[in-house]
Ligand SMILES: Nc1ncnc2c1ncn2[C@@H]1O[C@H](COP(=O)(O)OP(=O)(O)OP(=O)(O)O)[C@@H](O)[C@H]1O
Protein backbone atom coordinates (compact mmCIF):
# COMPACT_ATOMS: atom_id res chain seq x y z
CA UNK A 1 0.00 0.00 0.00
CA UNK A 2 1.34 3.34 -0.88
CA UNK A 3 -0.63 6.39 0.17
CA UNK A 4 -0.58 5.67 3.86
CA UNK A 5 1.29 8.68 5.07
CA UNK A 6 -1.26 11.40 4.43
CA UNK A 7 0.55 14.71 4.33
CA UNK A 8 -0.62 17.23 6.87
CA UNK A 9 -0.76 19.89 4.21
CA UNK A 10 0.14 23.53 4.33
CA UNK A 11 3.62 24.85 4.83
CA UNK A 12 4.09 26.52 8.17
CA UNK A 13 1.38 24.47 9.88
CA UNK A 14 2.14 23.14 13.35
CA UNK A 15 4.15 19.91 13.50
CA UNK A 16 2.12 16.73 13.06
CA UNK A 17 0.74 15.29 16.28
CA UNK A 18 2.25 11.96 15.32
CA UNK A 19 4.67 11.17 12.57
CA UNK A 20 5.76 7.54 12.26
CA UNK A 21 8.37 6.75 9.64
CA UNK A 22 9.04 3.09 9.08
CA UNK A 23 8.40 2.36 12.75
CA UNK A 24 8.68 -1.40 13.27
CA UNK A 25 8.57 -3.68 16.24
CA UNK A 26 9.91 -7.20 16.66
CA UNK A 27 9.66 -8.81 20.09
CA UNK A 28 12.45 -11.15 21.23
CA UNK A 29 14.40 -10.59 18.03
CA UNK A 30 16.75 -13.47 17.18
CA UNK A 31 15.28 -15.79 19.79
CA UNK A 32 13.03 -18.79 19.13
CA UNK A 33 10.00 -16.90 20.42
CA UNK A 34 10.53 -14.00 18.03
CA UNK A 35 7.32 -12.14 17.07
CA UNK A 36 7.24 -9.60 14.28
CA UNK A 37 4.46 -7.50 15.75
CA UNK A 38 4.69 -4.56 13.35
CA UNK A 39 6.14 -4.29 9.86
CA UNK A 40 7.50 -0.80 9.15
CA UNK A 41 4.60 1.61 9.64
CA UNK A 42 4.17 5.07 8.15
CA UNK A 43 1.45 7.13 9.75
CA UNK A 44 0.90 10.83 10.13
CA UNK A 45 -1.76 12.29 12.39
CA UNK A 46 -2.52 16.00 12.05
CA UNK A 47 -3.08 18.23 15.09
CA UNK A 48 -6.64 17.84 16.30
CA UNK A 49 -7.34 14.88 14.06
CA UNK A 50 -8.93 11.63 15.25
CA UNK A 51 -7.54 8.48 13.65
CA UNK A 52 -8.90 5.06 14.55
CA UNK A 53 -6.86 1.88 14.39
CA UNK A 54 -8.93 -1.18 13.62
CA UNK A 55 -7.86 -4.72 12.81
CA UNK A 56 -7.97 -8.32 13.95
CA UNK A 57 -6.79 -9.29 17.40
CA UNK A 58 -3.02 -9.50 17.61
CA UNK A 59 -2.35 -7.29 14.59
CA UNK A 60 -0.30 -4.88 16.68
CA UNK A 61 -2.69 -2.01 17.48
CA UNK A 62 -1.67 -1.84 21.13
CA UNK A 63 1.96 -2.25 20.16
CA UNK A 64 1.74 0.72 17.79
CA UNK A 65 0.14 2.79 20.53
CA UNK A 66 2.90 1.82 22.97
CA UNK A 67 5.54 2.79 20.43
CA UNK A 68 3.95 6.21 20.05
CA UNK A 69 3.74 6.50 23.84
CA UNK A 70 7.42 5.54 24.15
CA UNK A 71 6.49 2.69 26.46
CA UNK A 72 8.32 0.52 23.92
CA UNK A 73 11.29 1.39 21.73
CA UNK A 74 10.78 0.60 18.04
CA UNK A 75 13.27 -1.91 16.67
CA UNK A 76 13.45 0.15 13.50
CA UNK A 77 12.32 3.51 12.10
CA UNK A 78 11.49 6.71 13.95
CA UNK A 79 8.60 8.40 15.70
CA UNK A 80 7.99 12.10 16.18
CA UNK A 81 5.33 13.44 18.53
CA UNK A 82 4.56 17.12 18.05
CA UNK A 83 7.84 17.26 16.15
CA UNK A 84 9.84 15.83 19.08
CA UNK A 85 11.36 12.38 19.61
CA UNK A 86 8.87 10.13 21.40
CA UNK A 87 11.06 9.83 24.52
CA UNK A 88 11.18 13.61 24.90
CA UNK A 89 7.45 13.90 24.26
CA UNK A 90 6.73 11.39 27.03
CA UNK A 91 8.73 13.35 29.58
CA UNK A 92 7.17 16.62 28.40
CA UNK A 93 3.66 15.22 28.87
CA UNK A 94 2.76 15.67 25.23
CA UNK A 95 0.21 12.88 25.29
CA UNK A 96 -2.33 11.38 27.65
CA UNK A 97 -3.35 7.74 27.69
CA UNK A 98 -6.49 5.73 28.46
CA UNK A 99 -6.92 1.97 28.36
CA UNK A 100 -9.75 -0.53 28.40
CA UNK A 101 -9.24 -0.81 32.16
CA UNK A 102 -9.77 2.62 33.63
CA UNK A 103 -6.74 1.95 35.85
CA UNK A 104 -7.95 4.25 38.61
CA UNK A 105 -6.19 4.10 41.96
CA UNK A 106 -8.62 2.73 44.53
CA UNK A 107 -6.93 4.46 47.45
CA UNK A 108 -7.33 7.90 45.85
CA UNK A 109 -10.51 9.87 45.42
CA UNK A 110 -11.70 10.72 41.92
CA UNK A 111 -10.22 14.20 42.20
CA UNK A 112 -6.88 12.91 43.47
CA UNK A 113 -6.78 10.38 40.67
CA UNK A 114 -6.98 13.21 38.18
CA UNK A 115 -4.36 15.10 40.13
CA UNK A 116 -1.86 12.24 40.02
CA UNK A 117 -0.10 13.16 36.74
CA UNK A 118 -0.02 16.78 37.89
CA UNK A 119 1.56 15.71 41.17
CA UNK A 120 4.29 13.94 39.23
CA UNK A 121 4.81 16.99 37.08
CA UNK A 122 5.26 19.06 40.22
CA UNK A 123 2.14 21.22 40.28
CA UNK A 124 1.20 22.69 43.66
CA UNK A 125 -1.86 21.50 45.52
CA UNK A 126 -4.28 24.35 44.86
CA UNK A 127 -3.54 24.45 41.18
CA UNK A 128 -3.95 20.68 40.97
CA UNK A 129 -7.27 20.70 42.70
CA UNK A 130 -8.56 23.56 40.56
CA UNK A 131 -7.56 21.72 37.40
CA UNK A 132 -9.11 18.46 38.59
CA UNK A 133 -12.41 20.23 39.18
CA UNK A 134 -12.20 21.81 35.74
CA UNK A 135 -11.63 18.40 34.18
CA UNK A 136 -14.53 16.92 36.14
CA UNK A 137 -16.72 19.62 34.73
CA UNK A 138 -15.55 18.67 31.25
CA UNK A 139 -16.55 15.03 31.77
CA UNK A 140 -19.68 16.05 33.75
CA UNK A 141 -18.77 14.42 37.03
CA UNK A 142 -18.53 17.49 39.26
CA UNK A 143 -20.52 15.86 42.04
CA UNK A 144 -18.12 12.96 42.35
CA UNK A 145 -14.83 14.75 43.06
CA UNK A 146 -14.50 13.28 46.55
CA UNK A 147 -15.95 9.85 45.86
CA UNK A 148 -13.78 6.78 45.49
CA UNK A 149 -13.52 4.97 42.14
CA UNK A 150 -15.47 1.92 43.32
CA UNK A 151 -18.52 4.11 43.90
CA UNK A 152 -18.68 4.88 40.17
CA UNK A 153 -20.15 2.90 37.29
CA UNK A 154 -17.87 1.58 34.54
CA UNK A 155 -18.75 4.44 32.19
CA UNK A 156 -18.12 7.03 34.91
CA UNK A 157 -14.77 5.45 35.75
CA UNK A 158 -13.80 5.60 32.10
CA UNK A 159 -14.73 9.31 32.03
CA UNK A 160 -12.49 9.89 35.04
CA UNK A 161 -9.68 8.07 33.21
CA UNK A 162 -10.18 10.38 30.22
CA UNK A 163 -10.25 13.43 32.48
CA UNK A 164 -6.99 12.26 34.04
CA UNK A 165 -5.41 11.70 30.61
CA UNK A 166 -6.35 15.24 29.62
CA UNK A 167 -5.54 16.95 32.92
CA UNK A 168 -2.17 18.33 31.82
CA UNK A 169 -3.62 19.48 28.50
CA UNK A 170 -1.74 17.15 26.16
CA UNK A 171 -2.15 17.81 22.47
CA UNK A 172 -2.52 14.09 21.85
CA UNK A 173 -4.73 11.46 23.41
CA UNK A 174 -3.90 7.76 22.98
CA UNK A 175 -6.84 5.46 23.65
CA UNK A 176 -6.67 1.66 23.62
CA UNK A 177 -10.20 0.23 23.40
CA UNK A 178 -11.34 2.65 26.09
CA UNK A 179 -15.02 1.76 25.68
CA UNK A 180 -14.43 -1.95 25.07
CA UNK A 181 -15.75 -3.04 28.46
CA UNK A 182 -18.89 -0.88 28.41
CA UNK A 183 -22.43 -1.86 27.49
CA UNK A 184 -23.86 -0.70 24.16
CA UNK A 185 -25.88 2.27 25.47
CA UNK A 186 -23.07 3.60 27.63
CA UNK A 187 -20.68 3.09 24.78
CA UNK A 188 -22.69 5.24 22.36
CA UNK A 189 -23.06 7.86 25.03
CA UNK A 190 -19.31 7.85 25.62
CA UNK A 191 -18.66 8.23 21.89
CA UNK A 192 -20.78 11.35 21.80
CA UNK A 193 -19.03 12.61 24.95
CA UNK A 194 -15.61 12.03 23.39
CA UNK A 195 -16.66 14.07 20.35
CA UNK A 196 -17.70 16.93 22.64
CA UNK A 197 -14.52 16.71 24.75
CA UNK A 198 -12.40 16.73 21.64
CA UNK A 199 -14.18 19.84 20.35
CA UNK A 200 -13.49 21.51 23.71
CA UNK A 201 -9.81 20.59 23.96
CA UNK A 202 -8.71 20.37 20.31
CA UNK A 203 -6.56 17.33 21.11
CA UNK A 204 -5.61 14.86 18.39
CA UNK A 205 -6.68 11.30 19.20
CA UNK A 206 -5.48 7.87 18.21
CA UNK A 207 -8.28 5.49 19.03
CA UNK A 208 -7.92 1.70 19.00
CA UNK A 209 -11.20 -0.18 18.65
CA UNK A 210 -12.71 -3.47 17.53
CA UNK A 211 -16.00 -1.88 16.56
CA UNK A 212 -16.43 -0.74 12.97
CA UNK A 213 -19.37 1.64 13.64
CA UNK A 214 -17.49 3.13 16.58
CA UNK A 215 -14.45 3.76 14.39
CA UNK A 216 -16.56 5.37 11.68
CA UNK A 217 -18.62 7.46 14.06
CA UNK A 218 -15.61 8.93 15.83
CA UNK A 219 -12.92 9.25 13.23
CA UNK A 220 -11.65 11.64 10.63
CA UNK A 221 -9.76 8.69 9.23
CA UNK A 222 -9.86 4.97 9.91
CA UNK A 223 -6.61 3.04 9.54
CA UNK A 224 -7.35 -0.61 8.80
CA UNK A 225 -4.61 -2.99 9.93
CA UNK A 226 -3.86 -6.61 9.10
CA UNK A 227 -1.88 -9.18 11.02
CA UNK A 228 1.41 -11.06 10.82
CA UNK A 229 3.25 -8.90 10.48
CA UNK A 230 1.02 -6.00 11.51
CA UNK A 231 0.73 -3.28 8.92
CA UNK A 232 -1.69 -0.58 7.83
CA UNK A 233 -3.67 -2.08 5.00
CA UNK A 234 -5.81 0.93 4.06
CA UNK A 235 -6.74 4.36 5.34
CA UNK A 236 -10.34 5.41 4.88
CA UNK A 237 -11.34 9.05 5.02
CA UNK A 238 -14.61 9.61 6.81
CA UNK A 239 -16.49 12.69 5.63
CA UNK A 240 -19.49 12.89 7.92
CA UNK A 241 -19.17 16.44 9.18
CA UNK A 242 -20.31 17.20 12.70
CA UNK A 243 -21.54 14.08 14.50
CA UNK A 244 -24.92 13.95 16.17
CA UNK A 245 -27.17 11.07 17.16
CA UNK A 246 -28.67 11.36 13.64
CA UNK A 247 -25.29 10.48 12.15
CA UNK A 248 -25.81 6.86 13.22
CA UNK A 249 -28.75 6.60 10.81
CA UNK A 250 -27.10 8.50 7.95
CA UNK A 251 -26.78 6.44 4.70
CA UNK A 252 -23.28 7.84 4.29
CA UNK A 253 -22.42 6.41 7.74
CA UNK A 254 -23.43 2.94 6.55
CA UNK A 255 -21.49 3.42 3.33
CA UNK A 256 -18.33 4.08 5.38
CA UNK A 257 -19.05 1.12 7.64
CA UNK A 258 -19.24 -1.12 4.58
CA UNK A 259 -16.07 0.41 3.20
CA UNK A 260 -14.14 -0.34 6.41
CA UNK A 261 -15.56 -3.85 6.59
CA UNK A 262 -14.46 -4.57 3.04
CA UNK A 263 -10.99 -3.24 3.70
CA UNK A 264 -10.79 -5.55 6.72
CA UNK A 265 -11.90 -8.51 4.60
CA UNK A 266 -9.31 -7.70 1.98
CA UNK A 267 -6.75 -7.72 4.77
CA UNK A 268 -7.45 -11.27 5.95
CA UNK A 269 -9.82 -13.42 3.95
CA UNK A 270 -13.16 -12.96 5.71
CA UNK A 271 -14.01 -10.07 8.00
CA UNK A 272 -13.64 -12.40 10.97
CA UNK A 273 -13.22 -11.18 14.50
CA UNK A 274 -14.82 -7.77 13.98
CA UNK A 275 -17.88 -6.65 15.81
CA UNK A 276 -20.76 -5.20 13.86
CA UNK A 277 -21.63 -2.69 16.48
CA UNK B 278 -26.75 2.42 60.69
CA UNK B 279 -26.70 1.68 64.44
CA UNK B 280 -30.12 0.11 64.12
CA UNK B 281 -28.79 -2.15 61.41
CA UNK B 282 -25.83 -3.07 63.57
CA UNK B 283 -28.06 -4.01 66.49
CA UNK B 284 -30.12 -6.19 64.18
CA UNK B 285 -26.97 -7.82 62.80
CA UNK B 286 -25.86 -8.61 66.36
CA UNK B 287 -29.22 -10.09 67.31
CA UNK B 288 -28.93 -13.57 65.85
CA UNK B 289 -25.35 -14.32 66.93
CA UNK B 290 -26.13 -13.14 70.45
CA UNK B 291 -29.30 -15.20 70.57
CA UNK B 292 -27.44 -18.21 69.28
CA UNK B 293 -24.74 -17.79 71.93
CA UNK B 294 -27.30 -17.50 74.70
CA UNK B 295 -29.21 -20.59 73.56
CA UNK B 296 -25.95 -22.50 73.25
CA UNK B 297 -24.89 -21.62 76.80
CA UNK B 298 -28.35 -22.49 78.09
CA UNK B 299 -28.27 -25.93 76.44
CA UNK B 300 -24.75 -26.53 77.74
CA UNK B 301 -25.81 -25.69 81.29
CA UNK B 302 -28.92 -27.93 81.22
CA UNK B 303 -26.98 -30.71 79.55
CA UNK B 304 -24.35 -30.76 82.30
CA UNK B 305 -26.94 -30.48 85.08
CA UNK B 306 -29.49 -33.04 83.80
CA UNK B 307 -26.93 -35.61 82.67
CA UNK B 308 -24.86 -35.04 85.82
CA UNK B 309 -21.61 -34.65 83.85
CA UNK B 310 -18.49 -34.68 86.05
CA UNK B 311 -16.81 -31.25 86.25
CA UNK B 312 -13.43 -32.63 85.13
CA UNK B 313 -15.12 -33.70 81.89
CA UNK B 314 -17.15 -30.55 81.30
CA UNK B 315 -17.88 -27.85 83.88
CA UNK B 316 -21.04 -25.77 83.85
CA UNK B 317 -20.84 -22.35 82.15
CA UNK B 318 -22.07 -20.79 85.38
CA UNK B 319 -19.22 -22.46 87.31
CA UNK B 320 -16.69 -21.19 84.74
CA UNK B 321 -18.11 -17.73 85.01
CA UNK B 322 -17.97 -17.94 88.78
CA UNK B 323 -14.27 -18.84 88.60
CA UNK B 324 -13.65 -16.12 86.07
CA UNK B 325 -15.27 -13.62 88.37
CA UNK B 326 -13.69 -14.95 91.55
CA UNK B 327 -10.12 -15.11 90.20
CA UNK B 328 -10.42 -11.97 88.17
CA UNK B 329 -7.22 -10.28 89.42
CA UNK B 330 -5.15 -13.38 88.83
CA UNK B 331 -6.64 -13.92 85.39
CA UNK B 332 -6.10 -10.29 84.50
CA UNK B 333 -2.46 -10.43 85.52
CA UNK B 334 -1.68 -13.56 83.57
CA UNK B 335 -3.61 -12.22 80.57
CA UNK B 336 -1.45 -9.12 80.77
CA UNK B 337 1.72 -11.22 80.61
CA UNK B 338 0.59 -13.12 77.51
CA UNK B 339 -0.88 -10.02 75.89
CA UNK B 340 2.32 -8.05 76.37
CA UNK B 341 4.39 -10.82 74.81
CA UNK B 342 1.97 -11.09 71.91
CA UNK B 343 1.84 -7.34 71.38
CA UNK B 344 5.59 -6.72 71.47
CA UNK B 345 6.23 -9.64 69.14
CA UNK B 346 3.42 -8.52 66.85
CA UNK B 347 4.71 -4.97 66.67
CA UNK B 348 8.30 -5.97 65.98
CA UNK B 349 7.28 -8.66 63.50
CA UNK B 350 4.99 -6.37 61.52
CA UNK B 351 7.49 -3.51 61.43
CA UNK B 352 10.38 -5.82 60.59
CA UNK B 353 8.47 -7.82 57.98
CA UNK B 354 7.24 -4.72 56.18
CA UNK B 355 10.64 -3.05 56.29
CA UNK B 356 12.58 -6.06 55.05
CA UNK B 357 9.99 -6.60 52.27
CA UNK B 358 10.49 -3.00 51.18
CA UNK B 359 14.27 -3.31 51.11
CA UNK B 360 14.18 -6.78 49.52
CA UNK B 361 12.00 -5.35 46.77
CA UNK B 362 14.90 -3.10 45.80
CA UNK B 363 17.71 -5.63 46.25
CA UNK B 364 17.37 -8.88 44.41
CA UNK B 365 20.02 -10.74 46.41
CA UNK B 366 18.23 -10.12 49.70
CA UNK B 367 14.93 -11.15 48.15
CA UNK B 368 16.34 -14.42 46.88
CA UNK B 369 17.79 -15.02 50.31
CA UNK B 370 14.70 -14.36 52.43
CA UNK B 371 11.91 -15.49 50.11
CA UNK B 372 12.61 -19.27 50.13
CA UNK B 373 13.12 -19.10 53.87
CA UNK B 374 9.80 -17.29 54.37
CA UNK B 375 7.95 -19.77 52.19
CA UNK B 376 9.43 -22.86 53.87
CA UNK B 377 8.88 -21.44 57.35
CA UNK B 378 5.13 -21.60 56.70
CA UNK B 379 5.40 -25.39 56.43
CA UNK B 380 7.61 -25.95 59.48
CA UNK B 381 6.48 -25.92 63.14
CA UNK B 382 9.12 -23.36 64.04
CA UNK B 383 7.43 -22.80 67.38
CA UNK B 384 9.63 -25.59 68.78
CA UNK B 385 12.51 -23.12 68.52
CA UNK B 386 11.22 -21.60 71.77
CA UNK B 387 12.85 -24.49 73.59
CA UNK B 388 16.19 -23.43 72.15
CA UNK B 389 15.57 -19.73 72.81
CA UNK B 390 14.76 -20.65 76.40
CA UNK B 391 18.29 -21.99 76.77
CA UNK B 392 19.77 -18.81 75.38
CA UNK B 393 18.12 -16.50 77.88
CA UNK B 394 17.66 -16.58 81.64
CA UNK B 395 14.87 -18.73 83.00
CA UNK B 396 12.73 -15.74 84.04
CA UNK B 397 13.06 -13.96 80.75
CA UNK B 398 10.05 -13.26 78.50
CA UNK B 399 12.39 -12.62 75.57
CA UNK B 400 12.22 -16.14 74.07
CA UNK B 401 8.44 -15.92 73.70
CA UNK B 402 8.52 -12.43 72.27
CA UNK B 403 11.22 -13.53 69.87
CA UNK B 404 9.09 -16.45 68.79
CA UNK B 405 6.06 -14.25 68.12
CA UNK B 406 8.23 -11.76 66.24
CA UNK B 407 9.65 -14.49 64.06
CA UNK B 408 6.31 -16.04 63.13
CA UNK B 409 4.68 -12.67 62.47
CA UNK B 410 7.70 -11.47 60.53
CA UNK B 411 7.52 -14.13 57.83
CA UNK B 412 3.78 -13.85 57.24
CA UNK B 413 4.01 -10.06 56.94
CA UNK B 414 7.10 -10.28 54.76
CA UNK B 415 5.36 -12.61 52.30
CA UNK B 416 2.20 -10.54 52.07
CA UNK B 417 3.90 -7.18 51.72
CA UNK B 418 6.31 -8.57 49.12
CA UNK B 419 3.35 -9.78 47.14
CA UNK B 420 1.67 -6.37 47.40
CA UNK B 421 4.84 -4.62 46.25
CA UNK B 422 5.28 -6.75 43.14
CA UNK B 423 1.67 -7.27 42.10
CA UNK B 424 0.62 -3.86 40.92
CA UNK B 425 -1.92 -3.39 38.16
CA UNK B 426 0.02 -3.35 34.85
CA UNK B 427 -2.26 -0.61 33.52
CA UNK B 428 -1.36 1.59 36.47
CA UNK B 429 2.34 0.95 35.96
CA UNK B 430 2.11 1.86 32.27
CA UNK B 431 0.23 5.02 33.15
CA UNK B 432 2.94 6.01 35.61
CA UNK B 433 5.60 5.48 32.98
CA UNK B 434 3.58 7.52 30.52
CA UNK B 435 3.66 10.38 33.03
CA UNK B 436 7.44 10.10 33.06
CA UNK B 437 7.44 9.00 36.71
CA UNK B 438 10.75 7.76 38.14
CA UNK B 439 11.14 4.34 39.75
CA UNK B 440 11.12 5.82 43.23
CA UNK B 441 7.94 7.78 42.47
CA UNK B 442 6.31 4.60 41.21
CA UNK B 443 7.27 2.82 44.43
CA UNK B 444 5.90 5.64 46.54
CA UNK B 445 2.67 6.27 44.67
CA UNK B 446 1.73 2.83 43.37
CA UNK B 447 3.65 -0.02 44.94
CA UNK B 448 3.59 1.06 48.58
CA UNK B 449 -0.13 1.99 48.69
CA UNK B 450 -0.87 -1.31 46.99
CA UNK B 451 1.28 -3.19 49.49
CA UNK B 452 -0.48 -1.40 52.34
CA UNK B 453 -3.71 -3.20 51.50
CA UNK B 454 -1.84 -6.48 51.69
CA UNK B 455 -0.28 -5.41 54.99
CA UNK B 456 -3.72 -4.98 56.51
CA UNK B 457 -4.76 -8.41 55.31
CA UNK B 458 -1.62 -9.81 56.91
CA UNK B 459 -2.38 -7.90 60.11
CA UNK B 460 -5.80 -9.49 60.36
CA UNK B 461 -4.21 -12.90 60.00
CA UNK B 462 -1.21 -12.25 62.22
CA UNK B 463 -2.87 -10.53 65.20
CA UNK B 464 -4.65 -13.65 66.50
CA UNK B 465 -1.64 -15.71 65.45
CA UNK B 466 0.55 -13.61 67.74
CA UNK B 467 -1.71 -14.43 70.69
CA UNK B 468 -1.71 -18.13 69.87
CA UNK B 469 2.07 -18.15 69.55
CA UNK B 470 2.62 -16.25 72.79
CA UNK B 471 0.24 -18.63 74.48
CA UNK B 472 1.69 -21.89 73.13
CA UNK B 473 5.25 -20.67 73.77
CA UNK B 474 4.53 -20.88 77.47
CA UNK B 475 4.27 -24.65 77.26
CA UNK B 476 7.97 -24.87 76.51
CA UNK B 477 9.14 -23.81 79.98
CA UNK B 478 10.28 -20.47 81.35
CA UNK B 479 8.31 -18.38 83.85
CA UNK B 480 4.89 -19.80 84.57
CA UNK B 481 2.81 -16.66 84.94
CA UNK B 482 1.08 -16.41 81.55
CA UNK B 483 -2.33 -17.70 80.48
CA UNK B 484 -1.02 -20.88 78.92
CA UNK B 485 0.91 -21.86 82.01
CA UNK B 486 -2.05 -21.10 84.26
CA UNK B 487 -4.31 -23.39 82.27
CA UNK B 488 -1.93 -26.32 82.70
CA UNK B 489 -1.51 -25.56 86.39
CA UNK B 490 -5.27 -25.37 86.99
CA UNK B 491 -6.04 -28.57 85.14
CA UNK B 492 -3.16 -30.38 86.84
CA UNK B 493 -4.52 -29.43 90.27
CA UNK B 494 -8.07 -30.46 89.29
CA UNK B 495 -9.39 -26.94 89.33
CA UNK B 496 -11.16 -27.55 86.06
CA UNK B 497 -13.59 -24.66 86.07
CA UNK B 498 -10.66 -22.33 86.78
CA UNK B 499 -8.80 -23.82 83.81
CA UNK B 500 -11.80 -23.07 81.66
CA UNK B 501 -11.92 -19.54 83.00
CA UNK B 502 -8.37 -19.05 81.72
CA UNK B 503 -9.42 -20.54 78.38
CA UNK B 504 -12.19 -17.99 78.30
CA UNK B 505 -9.66 -15.22 78.92
CA UNK B 506 -7.46 -16.58 76.11
CA UNK B 507 -10.43 -16.51 73.73
CA UNK B 508 -11.26 -12.95 74.68
CA UNK B 509 -7.63 -11.92 74.20
CA UNK B 510 -7.49 -13.44 70.72
CA UNK B 511 -10.75 -11.77 69.76
CA UNK B 512 -9.56 -8.41 71.03
CA UNK B 513 -6.40 -8.61 68.95
CA UNK B 514 -8.41 -9.63 65.91
CA UNK B 515 -10.98 -6.88 66.49
CA UNK B 516 -8.32 -4.21 66.80
CA UNK B 517 -6.67 -5.41 63.58
CA UNK B 518 -10.00 -5.17 61.75
CA UNK B 519 -10.68 -1.74 63.22
CA UNK B 520 -7.28 -0.46 62.07
CA UNK B 521 -7.90 -1.90 58.63
CA UNK B 522 -11.34 -0.31 58.34
CA UNK B 523 -10.05 3.05 59.46
CA UNK B 524 -7.12 3.03 57.05
CA UNK B 525 -8.52 1.36 53.95
CA UNK B 526 -12.28 1.58 53.95
CA UNK B 527 -12.95 -0.90 51.22
CA UNK B 528 -10.07 -1.93 49.06
CA UNK B 529 -8.63 -4.62 51.30
CA UNK B 530 -11.99 -6.20 51.82
CA UNK B 531 -12.24 -6.51 48.08
CA UNK B 532 -8.94 -8.34 47.89
CA UNK B 533 -9.60 -10.95 50.49
N1 LIG C 1 5.66 -7.90 25.36
C1 LIG C 1 5.49 -8.72 24.32
N2 LIG C 1 6.34 -9.74 24.13
C2 LIG C 1 6.20 -10.58 23.09
N3 LIG C 1 5.23 -10.48 22.17
C3 LIG C 1 4.34 -9.48 22.31
C4 LIG C 1 4.42 -8.56 23.39
N4 LIG C 1 3.40 -7.67 23.28
C5 LIG C 1 2.72 -8.05 22.19
N5 LIG C 1 3.27 -9.13 21.59
C6 LIG C 1 2.81 -9.77 20.36
O1 LIG C 1 2.68 -8.79 19.37
C7 LIG C 1 1.52 -9.01 18.59
C8 LIG C 1 0.65 -7.77 18.60
O2 LIG C 1 0.12 -7.57 19.89
P1 LIG C 1 -0.84 -6.38 20.26
O3 LIG C 1 -1.14 -6.47 21.70
O4 LIG C 1 -0.23 -5.12 19.77
O5 LIG C 1 -2.12 -6.73 19.39
P2 LIG C 1 -3.51 -5.94 19.34
O6 LIG C 1 -3.74 -5.59 17.92
O7 LIG C 1 -3.54 -4.84 20.32
O8 LIG C 1 -4.50 -7.10 19.74
P3 LIG C 1 -5.90 -6.95 20.53
O9 LIG C 1 -6.88 -6.44 19.53
O10 LIG C 1 -6.21 -8.37 20.92
O11 LIG C 1 -5.69 -6.05 21.69
C9 LIG C 1 0.84 -10.23 19.15
O12 LIG C 1 1.16 -11.33 18.35
C10 LIG C 1 1.44 -10.38 20.52
O13 LIG C 1 1.52 -11.73 20.87
Ligand SMILES: [Mg+2]
Pocket residue numbers: 061062063176
Ligand atom coordinates in the same frame (compact mmCIF):
# COMPACT_ATOMS: atom_id res chain seq x y z
MG1 LIG D 1 -4.65 -4.48 22.15
